[in-house]
Amino acid sequence: MAEMSDGEKIEALEHGLIELYIRLKKSFILAEETDPKFKHFLQPPSEIAKAYDHLNRTRAVQLRISDLGPDRNPEEYIVDNLGKAKGHLYRAYFDILDWLAMNLRESIAGFFAPYSAESLRTVVPEYFTEIAPVMDEVSVSIAKIRNEKDVANSGTLKLLEEYEEKIEVLRNLLNQARRKSPGLNEHEERLMAEKARLSEERQKKDQEKLIRDILLVFLGVALTGFIAWLAS
Amino acid sequence: MNAREKANVLDERLPLLGKVTLETIAETKRLNSRFRGSVRVSTGRVYTDDEFQARRKRVLNTKLPHMG
Numbered sequence: 001m002a003e004m005s006d007g008e009k010i011e012a013l014e015h016g017l018i019e020l021y022i023r024l025k026k027s028f029i030l031a032e033e034t035d036p037k038f039k040h041f042l043q044p045p046s047e048i049a050k051a052y053d054h055l056n057r058t059r060a061v062q063l064r065i066s067d068l069g070p071d072r073n074p075e076e077y078i079v080d081n082l083g084k085a086k087g088h089l090y091r092a093y094f095d096i097l098d099w100l101a102m103n104l105r106e107s108i109a110g111f112f113a114p115y116s117a118e119s120l121r122t123v124v125p126e127y128f129t130e131i132a133p134v135m136d137e138v139s140v141s142i143a144k145i146r147n148e149k150d151v152a153n154s155g156t157l158k159l160l161e162e163y164e165e166k167i168e169v170l171r172n173l174l175n176q177a178r179r180k181s182p183g184l185n186e187h188e189e190r191l192m193a194e195k196a197r198l199s200e201e202r203q204k205k206d207q208e209k210l211i212r213d214i215l216l217v218f219l220g221v222a223l224t225g226f227i228a229w230l231a232s
Numbered sequence: 233m234n235a236r237e238k239a240n241v242l243d244e245r246l247p248l249l250g251k252v253t254l255e256t257i258a259e260t261k262r263l264n265s266r267f268r269g270s271v272r273v274s275t276g277r278v279y280t281d282d283e284f285q286a287r288r289k290r291v292l293n294t295k296l297p298h299m300g
Contacts, residue, residue, distance in 0.1 A: 067235035
């Protein structure tokens with residue numbers, strides 16, 4: 001394959017940057033929407049601002065706003081700055097996906113927390129066989145991706161795509177869980193009602209036993225008194 | 233400013249927010265009337281860097297309910 005000209009290289013880099021920015025922005029909006037505390041995370045916009053700074057350096061050269069002087073090659077300068085912009089967008093993207101993964105994990109765990117193991121076993125048997133194991137697998141994969149991340153590495157985009165896939169798995173698990181909400185609530189209410197009924201029955205039995213015991217004591221005292229009277 | 237000077241300015245490091253701390257958030261809230269932008273940021277609903285790291289650790293160590 002013929003080597004790309006500087007112009008083609010620049011165009012390919014710019015194209016890649018914009019594609020990356022669109023994906024990153026989509027995830028950023030989702031991460032902000034899903035944060036359980038409705039809080040904002042400032043590291044990603046800080047990285048995006050740095051990328052924007054590098055893009056302005058390139059555009060200033062392309063539009064002849066800035067002059068690099070005779071010692072620097074404009075095309076090399078542009079390629080270098082576009083590469084740096086990409087590095088900052090990668091950092092922002094990793095931060096955003098970390099944030100999103102946290103939000104989703106917390107939402108999934110928080111969703112199941114109020115339900116008893118019995119309700120989960122009855123209504124969502126796949127919780128034990130599928131949901132929880134998949135969650136664990138995803139967590140391990142994410143930890144692995146985080147360890148391998150290196151924004152200067154050519155395989156970073158692939159890692160980010162893998163990370164996006166794991167996020168999608170978490171989103172599907174959360175949606176799958178939420179669909180079970182009516183059934184879980186109904187089962188949990190039934191369990192509570194059954195518990196209340198059993199507790200009431202037990203209370204009633206305890207009361208009856210108490211009355212029986214008191215009566216027996218009275219009877220015993222009366223009998224003892226009667227026998228004592230006969231004997232006298 | 234001539235084109236060479238503009239190139240020099242562009243090549244300077246962009247001064248950005250350093251570590252986000254409780255002081256940063258308090259200062260942002262104090263100055264919120266001067267800026268427009270994110271409501272979360274202007275009302276101080278922002279993670280400090282330490283808080284975010286602590287949350288990451290906590291979430292990663294949280295077991296799912298009834299999974300031991």
